Amino acid sequence: xxxxxxxxxxxxxxxxxxxxxxxxxxxxxxxxxxxxxxxxxxxxxxxxxxxxxxxxxxxxxxxxxxxxxxxxxxxxxxxxxxxxxxxxxxxxxxxxxxxxxxxxxxxxxxxxxxxxxxxxxxxxxxxxxxxxxxxxxxxxxxxxxxxxxxxxxxxxxxxxxxxxxxxxxxxxxxxxxxxxxxxxxxxxxxxxxxxxxxxxxxxxxxxxxxxxxxxxxxxxxxxxxxxxxxxxxxxxxxxxxxxxxxxxxxxxxxxxxxxxxxxxxxxxxxxxxxxxxxxxxxxxxxxxxxxxxxxxxxxxxxxxxxxxxxxxxxxxxxxxxxxxxxxxxxxxxxxxxxxxxxxxxxxxxxxxxxxxxxxxxxxxxxxxxxxxxxxxxxxxxxxxxxxxxxxxxxxxxxxxxxxxxxxxxxxxxxxxxxxx
Amino acid sequence: xxxxxxxxxxxxxxxxxxxxxxxxxxxxxxxxxxxxxxxxxxxxxxxxxxxxxxxxxxxxxxxxxxxxxxxxxxxxxxxxxxxxxxxxxxxxxxxxxxxxxxxxxxxxxxxxxxxxxxxxxxxxxxxxxxxxxxxxxxxxxxxxxxxxxxxxxxxxxxxxxxxxxxxxxxxxxxxxxxxxxxxxxxxxxxxxxxxxxxxxxxxxxxxxxxxxxxxxxxxxxxxxxxxxxxxxxxxxxxxxxxxxxxxxxxxxxxxxxxxxxxxxxxxxxxxxxxxxxxxxxxxxxxxxxxxxxxxxxxxxxxxxxxxxxxxxxxxxxxxxxxxxxxxxxxxxxxxxxxxxxxxxxxxxxxxxxxxxxxxxxxxxxxxxxxxxxxxxxxxxxxxxxxxxxxxxxxxxxxxxxxxxxxxxxxxxxxxxxxxx
Numbered sequence: 137x138x139x140x141x142x143x144x145x146x147x148x149x150x151x152x153x154x155x156x157x158x159x160x161x162x163x164x165x166x167x168x169x170x171x172x173x174x175x176x177x178x179x180x181x182x183x184x185x186x187x188x189x190x191x192x193x194x195x196x197x198x199x200x201x202x203x204x205x206x207x208x209x210x211x212x213x214x215x216x217x218x219x220x221x222x223x224x225x226x227x228x229x230x231x232x233x234x235x236x237x238x239x240x241x242x243x244x245x246x247x248x249x250x251x252x253x254x255x256x257x258x259x260x261x262x263x264x265x266x267x268x269x270x271x272x273x274x275x276x277x278x279x280x281x282x283x284x285x286x287x288x289x290x291x292x293x294x295x296x297x298x299x300x301x302x303x304x305x306x307x308x309x310x311x312x313x314x315x316x317x318x319x320x321x322x323x324x325x326x327x328x329x330x331x332x333x334x335x336x337x338x339x340x341x342x343x344x345x346x347x348x349x350x351x352x353x354x355x356x357x358x359x360x361x362x363x364x365x366x367x368x369x370x371x372x373x374x375x376x377x378x379x380x381x382x383x384x385x386x387x388x389x390x391x392x393x394x395x396x397x398x399x400x401x402x403x404x405x406x407x408x409x410x411x412x413x414x415x416x417x418x419x420x421x422x423x424x425x426x427x428x429x430x431x432x433x434x435x436x437x438x439x440x441x442x443x444x445x446x447x448x449x450x451x452x453x454x455x456x457x458x459x460x461x462x463x464x465x466x467x468x469x470x471x472x473x474x475x476x477x478x479x480x481x482x483x484x485x486x487x488x489x490x491x492x493x494x495x496x497x498x499x500x501x502x503x504x505x506x507x508x509x510x511x512x513x514x515x516x517x518x519x520x521x522x523x524x525x526x527x528x529x530x531x532x533x534x535x536x537x538x539x540x541x542x543x544x545x546x547x548x549x550x551x552x553x554x555x556x
Numbered sequence: 557x558x559x560x561x562x563x564x565x566x567x568x569x570x571x572x573x574x575x576x577x578x579x580x581x582x583x584x585x586x587x588x589x590x591x592x593x594x595x596x597x598x599x600x601x602x603x604x605x606x607x608x609x610x611x612x613x614x615x616x617x618x619x620x621x622x623x624x625x626x627x628x629x630x631x632x633x634x635x636x637x638x639x640x641x642x643x644x645x646x647x648x649x650x651x652x653x654x655x656x657x658x659x660x661x662x663x664x665x666x667x668x669x670x671x672x673x674x675x676x677x678x679x680x681x682x683x684x685x686x687x688x689x690x691x692x693x694x695x696x697x698x699x700x701x702x703x704x705x706x707x708x709x710x711x712x713x714x715x716x717x718x719x720x721x722x723x724x725x726x727x728x729x730x731x732x733x734x735x736x737x738x739x740x741x742x743x744x745x746x747x748x749x750x751x752x753x754x755x756x757x758x759x760x761x762x763x764x765x766x767x768x769x770x771x772x773x774x775x776x777x778x779x780x781x782x783x784x785x786x787x788x789x790x791x792x793x794x795x796x797x798x799x800x801x802x803x804x805x806x807x808x809x810x811x812x813x814x815x816x817x818x819x820x821x822x823x824x825x826x827x828x829x830x831x832x833x834x835x836x837x838x839x840x841x842x843x844x845x846x847x848x849x850x851x852x853x854x855x856x857x858x859x860x861x862x863x864x865x866x867x868x869x870x871x872x873x874x875x876x877x878x879x880x881x882x883x884x885x886x887x888x889x890x891x892x893x894x895x896x897x898x899x900x901x902x903x904x905x906x907x908x909x910x911x912x913x914x915x916x917x918x919x920x921x922x923x924x925x926x927x928x929x930x931x932x933x934x935x936x937x938x939x940x941x942x943x944x945x946x947x948x949x950x951x952x953x954x955x956x957x958x959x960x961x962x963x964x965x966x967x968x969x970x971x972x973x974x975x976x
Contacts (some may be wrong), residue, residue: 199937519620
């Protein structure tokens with residue numbers, strides 16, 4: 137008999153159906169027993185009165201996979217308003233006996249190590265699946281928004297020949313007897329591809345050999361990258377970022393999270409003005425966490441916005457490929473998007489002229505040679521361009537209020553953890 | 557002035573507009589000059605009569621990025637039926653002088669090394685952009701089909717702690733002073749996630765330290781992975797694969813490629829029957845390339861189909877996690893999809909009981925210990941499940957008839973190549 141999902145039970149009242157899933161919970165009362173079945177759509181209640189079936193159920197622990205055929209009866213007290221009665225139960229997996237956690241509790245009582253060591257089980261808790269269903273929906277919204285705006289999705293290599301973007305914190309690889317590295321970002325490739333498609337995006341892993349063991353660093357994370365050509369300045373990039381955020385959040389409704397609203401116009405502050413509002417030393421070259429918090433409060437108070445753009449960060453503190461403000465300014469066309477007082481996304485207009493790259497690298501006292509491949513691209517005709525990158529896990533952690541980024545990562549990788 | 561795309565030129569006849577893009581070609585005739593501009597939408601013709609503008613154009617080589625403001629005039633001989641006249645040209649990049657290839661020729665005359673060494677330029681040729689626009693559309697079709705069928709997209713780690721799936725051909729990594737590896741596939745993770753979401757897919761890089769330098773191997777490729785639970789047998793997986801292929805090809809129309817039609821029912825042969833039809837030795841444990849070619853011809857002749865399923869490959873030749881046919885058969889529930897006589901996709905029903913895994917690993921004479929993390933998942937209640945993986949580049953190479961997989965990879969990685 138064709139399986140139906142739990143959510144379809146009520147619409148089959150009076151009929152014999154088959155459902156299948158995991159035994160979420162058993163309640164073995166004196167006169168009757170209840171089995172709560174969990175499938176990808178939700179929960180279904182099964183009423184067991186036959187002593188033989190009850191005896192069978194007693195041997196099938198929570199998380200055993202079963203298929204159950206029975207008669208659907210309306211019952212306002214059951215999840216979805218119907219329950220399955222007169223069940224015949226077939227076990228599809230071996231009986232499960234020793235679970236590391238109780239999945240039927242409303243909240244999952246487990247320490248972070250337990251959560252991660254037993255991910256195969258703990259990820260099944262509805263509070264956990266909701267996080268990853270949300271993540272998938274956010275990525276879908278990201279792509280849909282950009283597809284509709286004429287962007288092309290690209291797939292660029294994660295094994296790279298040189299570690300130019302930031303020499304530190306890069307994973308080294310034995311590549312057929314030579315040294316190679318894991319890409320820290322698709323930065324140079326997405327810029328190159330602006331020369332091909334004008335507007336590109338990539339969703340892929342990025343790797344940082346991050347030696348600090350904090351609640352917000354991962355050695356491997358998912359980077360949502362955007363780059364677009366023919367811009368006037370960073371404002372065009374910020375406009376795209378706003379659209380992308382709105383598209384992501386619109387796509388992510390319905391998973392039980394209280395998501396923020398992206399205003400039609402996200403307020404924008406220049407870095408110098410932001411320092412003033414935060415009451416920071418005007419000579420500062422970056423915003424301290426306390427400054428960001430103060431700015432978050434200001435944006436909410438003055439503009440009713442959870443989001444705030446800060447643009448014009450000092451060139452000295454941004455990546456070498458960041459475009460400066462014109463006229464010899466020490467400020468750049470780099471920006472950050474703050475969400476409730478925390479940095480969420482970084483972006484910028486990039487340099488697009490070969491000579492500007494050579495000058496920028498020389499100004500930092502770096503050698504040109506390691507950048508040769510990359511710089512060659514800018515001798516082939518590149519338009520003014522810019523972009524941004526969203527770290528998915530950090531974004532999700534802030535949206536759902538997770539205190540540790542590992543809680544919103546399926547199988548996190550860090551200084552200490554490379555399994556499961 | 558707001559830029560318009562080349563495709564919008566004709567609808568602006570009689571008006572002053574701005575276009576922007578790359579100088580695709582210059583034709584400096586005696587009395588006039590023509591500039592063909594390329595943007596992401598196509599080509600636009602610009603008529604230059606002013607001697608000063610012509611002198612300017614003479615200094616701007618092909619691939620220089622320009623912005624051009626002028627008057628649109630209908631001209632049936634121009635691409636799109638209109639051209640830009642009385643142009644004012646502003647260079648947005650430095651002038652480009654020494655191109656490695658001529659991009660304005662209908663076909664790109666370049667050896668494979670030139671194509672790859674100068675990817676930043678050669679990828680701009682319309683014959684090349686078409687391949688990667690097709691690739692993006694195929695992936696979009698893959699995701700859309702699965703999203704609509706209740707699948708959840710997952711993102712699993714590419715750095716893994718053990719090299720269990722296939723000890724050979726794995727890249728080794730210095731992971732904070734320990735050894736780790738690059739994932740050859742998300743196989744174990746997608747199976748684990750069937751326990752969470754029932755139906756999952758992943759689009760991500762996979763890595764093989766493939767020491768053979770052939771036209772169809774890459775060290776890094778994009779793997780489109782699907783896994784689903786609550787199946788009867790491999791036929792349920794094959795049904796999903798057919799739907800996915802149809803969705804991918806439907807999404808990939810319009811890029812100038814003659815794509816095959818996926819029949820409503822792809823013919824299916826059992827492995828034993830396939831050997832007979834191919835005239836091979838009945839004791840063979842796999843299909844030789846000549847057998848696959850013969851089967852491709854058979855499918856076209858007998859069923860008018862470019863596609864053919866072969867199921868029931870001998871268990872001995874498939875991955876240890878492949879489910880055998882019942883009753884002690886030496887055949888498995890593994891299948892291949894052949895496309896015009898070439899293997900395109902592999903899939904199978906997998907084992908889902910812990911004891912079956914232990915037995916299967918022991919039967920191969922392998923130790924259980926390296927698989928411990930993975931096997932633990934099967935003690936936690938796993939439904940019958942199966943899936944498949946499509947290697948994007950190999951799939952695209954066959955669709956477009958590329959003789960070398962590197963031609964359909966943006967920045968290929970192989971035994972000899974790790975740049976650009």
